[in-house]
Structures are given as structure tokens and as C-alpha cells.
Amino acid sequence: RKEVEQDPGPFNVPEGATVAFNCTYSNSASQSFFWYRQDCRKEPKLLMSVYSSGNEDGRFTAQLNRASQYISLLIRDSKLSDSATYLCVVNNNAGNMLTFGGGTRLMVKP
Amino acid sequence: DAGVTQSPTHLIKTRGQHVTLRCSPISGHKSVSWYQQVLGQGPQFIFQYYEKEERGRGNFPDRFSARQFPNYSSELNVNALLLGDSALYLCASSLRRGGSYEQYFGPGTRLTVT
Numbered sequence: 001r002k003e004v005e006q007d008p009g010p011f012n013v014p015e016g017a018t019v020a021f022n023c024t025y026s027n028s029a030s031q032s033f034f035w036y037r038q039d040c041r042k043e044p045k046l047l048m049s050v051y052s053s054g055n056e057d058g059r060f061t062a063q064l065n066r067a068s069q070y071i072s073l074l075i076r077d078s079k080l081s082d083s084a085t086y087l088c089v090v091n092n093n094a095g096n097m098l099t100f101g102g103g104t105r106l107m108v109k110p
Numbered sequence: 111d112a113g114v115t116q117s118p119t120h121l122i123k124t125r126g127q128h129v130t131l132r133c134s135p136i137s138g139h140k141s142v143s144w145y146q147q148v149l150g151q152g153p154q155f156i157f158q159y160y161e162k163e164e165r166g167r168g169n170f171p172d173r174f175s176a177r178q179f180p181n182y183s184s185e186l187n188v189n190a191l192l193l194g195d196s197a198l199y200l201c202a203s204s205l206r207r208g209g210s211y212e213q214y215f216g217p218g219t220r221l222t223v224t
Binding site for chain 2: 043102
């Protein structure tokens with residue numbers, strides 16, 4: 001079983017739609033959680049950290065459920081520019097080792 | 111401010127050869143991590159360095175090695191290249207060694223082994 005699991009998609013949605021991605025992680029000792037965005041043939045870019053209380057940044061909302069070991073990302077009012085791969089990322093220890101999911105591909109259509 | 115920089119951007123090598131990849135972290139960041147991303151997969155952790163010391167190592171063979179210099183830049187070395195080493199190699203820098211912190215990635219070096 002992978003440490004961080006995501007549905008690879010693709011999720012094909014029209015502009016303006018709301019879309020949600022889910023992610024599960026296997027290590028209950030995981031300490032920090034992130035969503036990164038990666039465009040084709042580019043590096044991952046930090047989208048947002050995920051806090052236990054949940055957090056929102058504009059059209060993006062992230063939630064963490066430690067009991068179920070589950071992380072989510074909600075994108076409201078999808079834009080064409082949101083088309084990318086979204087990577088769920090977990091930090092399992094006090095060091096710098098990030099464990100990535102395989103990514104979920106989003107395609108927003110006009 | 112400059113972000114994480116990596117060189118070269120692209121590289122083509124032959125099986126059995128050796129390669130050195132370079133990374134300069136964001137100014138003020140003391141920690142550098144290396145990741146390998148094979149096409150269609152998420153990045154996989156290779157090494158982490160903090161203050162010139164190795165602080166973490168992923169599940170990669172001894173052909174992979176790295177070091178960090180006094181100016182916090184870093185090199186990743188891969189010996190006896192295999193076809194399976196073809197990937198995007200990403201360097202990330204962060205400000206703190208532990209706790210909840212954020213890592214910022216460079217543009218990567220795309221290595222092709224033929």
C-alpha cells in the first residue's frame with residue numbers, strides 16, 4: 001500500500017464548477033500536510049499547507065481529518081488556469097522528507 | 111528574490127556514466143533536499159542536507175550520493191547510470207530543519223539516460 005494515495009483522475013470539469021480532491025495517508029504519526037500544484041513539465045509549487053482546523057485561501061479550501069487520515073482540497077469557481085496536477089504531500093518526521101502522492105490531474109474546460 | 115536554482119536544465123548521458131547535478135537554495139535557507147520524479151509519478155525523496163550534514167536518506171542505492179557546501183548549495187551525484195535513472199531531479203530548499211515548514215522547489219534537471 002502506498003503511503004499517500006490519490007485518485008489519479010483526470011477530473012474533467014467545466015469552468016465555474018466546484019471540484020474536490022481527496023487523499024489518504026497511512027502513517028498516523030504524520031505531522032504536516034500540504035497541497036502542491038504541478039504544471040506539465042514544471043516543478044511542484046506549494047499551493048497551501050493544511051492545518052487541523054482547516055484553512056482557506058481564496059477559492060481553495062483544505063481540510064485535514066487526522067482520525068481518518070484523510071486530506072481534502074476543494075476548488076470553487078474553477079478557472080481554465082487551474083488545470084494542473086495536484087499533489088497531496090505529507091511530512092512524516094521532524095526532518096525534511098516529504099512523501100508525495102501520485103497526483104490528481106485536473107482539466108478545466110471552457 | 112531569486113528562487114531555488116538548478117543546473118543544468120537538461121542532460122543526456124549514456125548508461126554507465128556519472129552525472130553531477132547542482133542546486134542553489136533560496137538565500138537564507140540552510141536545508142536542501144533532493145527528489146527524483148519519474149514520468150507519471152509523484153516525486154520521491156532521495157536526500158536531505160542541513161548545515162552540510164546528511165539528515166535523511168530515501169530508499170535509493172549507494173550509486174546516489176550528495177553533499178552540501180558551506181554556502182548551502184548542494185550537489186547530487188549518480189554513478190553507473192542506468193536507463194531507469196532517467197527522470198526529473200528536483201531540489202527543494204527550506205528555512206528550518208524540523209517542524210512544520212514549507213519546501214520550495216527549483217525547476218529541476220531533466221536527465222535522460224540512453
